[in-house]
Amino acid sequence: MLRIGVTGLMASGKSTVARRFEERGARLVDADSLGWEALRRPDVRDRLRERFGDAILTREGTVDRGVLGRIVFRDAAAMERLNAVVQPVLIRMVREALAERPEDGVVVLDAALLSVWGLEPELDAVVEVLAPVAARIERLRASKRFADPEARERIEGQVLPPVGASKRHWRIENAGSRSDLIDRADRTWDEIMRLRPRENTG
Structure with missing residues (x-):
């Protein structure tokens, strides 16, 4: 079984990427x-x-x-x-x-704090979703989860440790449209899937 972690800051688009991986055939752990x-x-x-x-x-x-x-x-x-x-x-x-x-052939973990929790060593690949602060604030406002001042405070106050450099690590930049993000997620999925024969043969 191939285990993929998807991480990123609030409103970065990480859950969109994780759900896309689910659509491509992974079992999702949210x-x-x-x-x-x-x-x-x-x-x-x-x-x-x-x-x-x-x-x-x-x-x-x-x-x-x-x-x-x-x-x-x-x-x-x-x-x-x-x-x-x-x-x-x-x-x-x-x-x-x-x-x-x-x-299950592939499982994807959607977790912002996977590095904090020490789960990286248990994963075969980590996908980090990055997005500009301004775009993240706007997405959080649009979601209506938080009022404007709190949305900005939460975005600007969230800091995560870097993903370990030794891990098979992909970065997806999410500065465009949702369809752009899906395209990038698909390309990343295809790259990771090319690891599967190597993972299965040890």
């Missing part, structure tokens, strides 16, 4: 979706409640991700407390998802 699942776990919810109080819970008793996000965004200590609870659970879930169905 770290963000697994993050939602982790927050729904009673053990995670209870530990977060101990650290952040009832304010992070909805009326139904589930974790309100929006409220929690606003608490930790400008508070490094709060972010560390959040990560101490969620990240070990989430990383374990990601590893389990990657290991499922080994008969």
